[in-house]
Amino acid sequence: MKGFIRMANDGWEQGWHERNGGNLSYRMKKEEVEAVREELRTDGEWKEIGTSVPKLAGEYFLVTGSGKYFRNVILAPEDSLAVIEVDETGERYRICWGLVNGGRPTSELPSHLMNHEVKVIASGGRHRVIYHAHPANVIALTFVLPLKDEVFTRELWEMATECPVVFPDGVGVVGWMVPGGRDIAVATSELMKQYDVAIWAHHGMFCSGEDFDLTFGLMHTVEKAAEILVKVLSIRPDKLQTITAQNFRDLAVDFKVSLPEKFLYEK
Ligand code: 13P
Ligand code: ZN
Numbered sequence: 648m649k650g651f652i653r654m655a656n657d658g659w660e661q662g663w664h665e666r667n668g669g670n671l672s673y674r675m676k677k678e679e680v681e682a683v684r685e686e687l688r689t690d691g692e693w694k695e696i697g698t699s700v701p702k703l704a705g706e707y708f709l710v711t712g713s714g715k716y717f718r719n720v721i722l723a724p725e726d727s728l729a730v731i732e733v734d735e736t737g738e739r740y741r742i743c744w745g746l747v748n749g750g751r752p753t754s755e756l757p758s759h760l761m762n763h764e765v766k767v768i769a770s771g772g773r774h775r776v777i778y779h780a781h782p783a784n785v786i787a788l789t790f791v792l793p794l795k796d797e798v799f800t801r802e803l804w805e806m807a808t809e810c811p812v813v814f815p816d817g818v819g820v821v822g823w824m825v826p827g828g829r830d831i832a833v834a835t836s837e838l839m840k841q842y843d844v845a846i847w848a849h850h851g852m853f854c855s856g857e858d859f860d861l862t863f864g865l866m867h868t869v870e871k872a873a874e875i876l877v878k879v880l881s882i883r884p885d886k887l888q889t890i891t892a893q894n895f896r897d898l899a900v901d902f903k904v905s906l907p908e909k910f911l912y913e914k
Contacts (some may be wrong), residue, residue: 664717691741
């Protein structure tokens with residue numbers, strides 16, 4: 648709970664969460680659920696998730712509430728957050744704790760849970776955090792770069808030597824879609840099979856990770872690279888020099904990461 652609150656507040660301080668922008672979810676460990684079992688209600692009404700996540704049957708999540716402000720999480724977590732339980736079919740959830748003044752989990756619950764389901768499988772259960780934010784520089788780039796995974800990945804990698812080490816699998820891009828429903832959840836979770844980062848054009852970004860530090864750090868690294876790229880493009884549209892495809896291959900050897908060749912195309 649402390650880690651979740653700190654991450655929400657850190658995101659607010661970065662300027663990524665205007666008003667109720669963004670949402671965060673954490674898949675609780677069995678022992679964490681047991682540790683707070685006495686606090687969990689079992690009389691909540693079962694509600695439709697709006698999609699199906701059978702692999703998450705019986706799991707508990709700590710999530711931000713819909714319409715809640717990240718800047719308020721630290722003041723009254725019991726008002727802004729909820730613990731929810733997914734039922735045995737993976738079709739419904741109920742509120743077990745929090746949202747004491749009413750409300751419901753984030754409108755992006757279908758995307759959060761479908762991403763969690765994909766990541767449970769892809770990471771062998773290690774990934775527990777899904778984070779959605781509205782960072783300005785990444786959003787700005789979705790107006791000027793082609794909405795292609797290869798282009799975003801390569802351009803962001805070039806902005807800081809550590810980038811390909813932090814997100815060696817690259818980033819995926821979803822073209823503009825109506826948020827808050829199953830369709831965008833399906834498109835995003837499809838990308839999450841290969842990437843830990845999915846950019847929503849003209850909207851924001853989703854990151855997945857094992858814990859709060861890694862997931863926040865991933866969002867921070869991608870947005871910092873985007874900020875550098877916005878500055879570079881603002882100073883002059885054509886770079887005078889950059890990190891080359893061969894530089895990336897050399898880096899991959901020394902840092903023991905494998906960088907897919909599809910991102911190392913000749914320009
Ligand atoms: P919620 O307030 O429902 O979490 O929505 C915020 C948001 O960023 C939607 O994409
Ligand atoms: Zn959003």
